[in-house]
Amino acid sequence: ELKVEQNPLFLSMQEGKNYTIYCNYSTTSDRLYWYRQDPGKSLESLFVLLSNGAVKQEGRLMASLDTKARLSTLHITAAVHDLSATYFCAVDRKIIFGKGTRLHILP
Template sequence: ELKVEQNPLFLSMQEGKNYTIYCNYSTTSDRLYWYRQDPGKSLESLFVLLSNGAVKQEGRLMASLDTKARLSTLHITAAVHDLSATYFCAVRGKLIFGQGTELSVKP
């Protein structure tokens, strides 16, 4: 059974600090997705990572994929309050999601 695990599940950050969210998955997948979900809202696509070594950046967020280690990271640089949300990684076609990381950025 394919499992996707994220850590941490909860992250309280100070503005201006850097941190990384980790996403491990248990079997091979040729693609990995990162989504953002604000409370009571649907999922917003952030990144699609399609190959080993892929790195994508958008603003203060950078995502990378290591298919050999079955690991993806979402790095947050100089966090701001607007980044507060729950972040999900997901793999495969019929998406298998991690549990989500609830990020709270405090002044």
């Protein structure tokens, strides 16, 4: 049974700082998805990573995938308040989600 673990589950950080969210999964998969959710809203797709070593960047967010380590990271560079949200990773054909990382960026 596929398990998807994110850490940390909650992160409070200062504007301007860098940080990384980790997504570990338990079985082999060659695709991984990252989503953002604002409070009371639906989910918005950020990245789809389709192969080992894949790296994608959009603004201050960069995602990478290491299929051998079964690990994906979402790196935040010079955080700004607008990035405050909950971030989810999801894995595999059935698209199983982690529990999410609630990110709070202090101005």
